[in-house]
Amino acid sequence: MSGQNPLKKLMNNIPVPQQKLKEVLRVEGLNKVFDRSSHRIQALREVDLTLYEGEMVAIMGTSGSGKSTLLNMLSAIDAPTSGKMFVFGEHANIHQEPQATIYRRDHIGFVFQSFELLEDLDVMDNIAMPLILKGLTHYEIELRVEEALDQVGMKKWRKHLPTELSGGQQQRVAIARALVAKPSILLADEPTGSLDFNTTNDILNLLVQLNKDLQQTMVIVTHDAYVASYADRVLFFHDGQIIDVYTNEKDENDLDKILEKFKYVARGER
Numbered sequence: 001m002s003g004q005n006p007l008k009k010l011m012n013n014i015p016v017p018q019q020k021l022k023e024v025l026r027v028e029g030l031n032k033v034f035d036r037s038s039h040r041i042q043a044l045r046e047v048d049l050t051l052y053e054g055e056m057v058a059i060m061g062t063s064g065s066g067k068s069t070l071l072n073m074l075s076a077i078d079a080p081t082s083g084k085m086f087v088f089g090e091h092a093n094i095h096q097e098p099q100a101t102i103y104r105r106d107h108i109g110f111v112f113q114s115f116e117l118l119e120d121l122d123v124m125d126n127i128a129m130p131l132i133l134k135g136l137t138h139y140e141i142e143l144r145v146e147e148a149l150d151q152v153g154m155k156k157w158r159k160h161l162p163t164e165l166s167g168g169q170q171q172r173v174a175i176a177r178a179l180v181a182k183p184s185i186l187l188a189d190e191p192t193g194s195l196d197f198n199t200t201n202d203i204l205n206l207l208v209q210l211n212k213d214l215q216q217t218m219v220i221v222t223h224d225a226y227v228a229s230y231a232d233r234v235l236f237f238h239d240g241q242i243i244d245v246y247t248n249e250k251d252e253n254d255l256d257k258i259l260e261k262f263k264y265v266a267r268g269e270r
């Protein structure tokens with residue numbers, strides 16, 4: 001079609017991993033405007049994005065480019081100003097209550113940079129929280145929490161309080177909590193942002209392992225090109241838009257290619 005928005009054309013041409021074509025979540029024309037008395041910011045501009053089952057997507061972009069805002073829309077923590085969302089191909093009105101709460105409960109696991117564990121609860125109770133909210137039986141909760149503890153290698157620490165754990169251990173617990181209810185999508189906003197290099201590696205390896213073992217669809221916002229090099233696709237954000245995409249070839253050149261692209265993206269170039 002002549003006159004097609006070049007950005008849309010780019011998005012339509014994004015290569016997606018073969019054999020992973022089952023659509024989990026799709027957004028079309030997502031806009032988010034923060035209208036404050038002193039200023040007006042358009043944090044998202046006409047974002048189109050499809051997430052496929054089992055893929056790991058990394059999002060990189062300069063500070064303030066809209067990455068967290070997008071995750072907040074995808075998780076229905078906040079509502080877009082306009083745009084459509086489709087869950088497993090069905091148009092879904094997830095940004096109003098009670099649908100938003102139900103959608104979050106059934107489809108979303110969220111991991112934050114600062115872990116956000118409940119300080120007064122031990123590891124088991126923190127992980128159990130989404131299942132309690134789901135109304136599962138005591139027996140089911142115990143089974144699922146044990147399984148999640150095992151998946152993140154934290155069985156030995158089940159009775160510890162968050163304050164008795166290292167940052168990496170706390171993030172393992174937060175990942176277990178995000179996955180325990182078997183969400184359709186795990187969203188992680190800079191999950192390694194508070195961790196040192198070795199711990200970043202541990203958490204990254206854990207996420208990659210969970211992505212493989214559970215076929216867990218994941219979206220990871222990161223400032224770290226090394227983290228992004230483990231994803232299937234890397235989306236580059238600038239000024240509220242996805243302005244570039246890189247499909248990792250899973251070889252030793254990925255890191256350099258991501259860094260190279262990011263250099264242009266940081267300047268707003270494609």
Ligand SMILES: Nc1ncnc2c1ncn2[C@@H]1O[C@H](COP(=O)(O)OP(=O)(O)OP(=O)(O)O)[C@@H](O)[C@H]1O
Binds near residue numbers: 036066069
């Ligand atoms: N609740 C809010 N009220 C007003 N403006 C907001 C709000 N949340 C985000 N913004 C603005 O929207 C834009 C995008 O913010 P966002 O937090 O999504 O960026 P980001 O890409 O996650 O940045 P960072 O890498 O620093 O975390 C910024 O200009 C920010 O100031």
Ligand SMILES: [Mg+2]
Binds near residue numbers: 067068069189
């Ligand atoms: Mg952010």
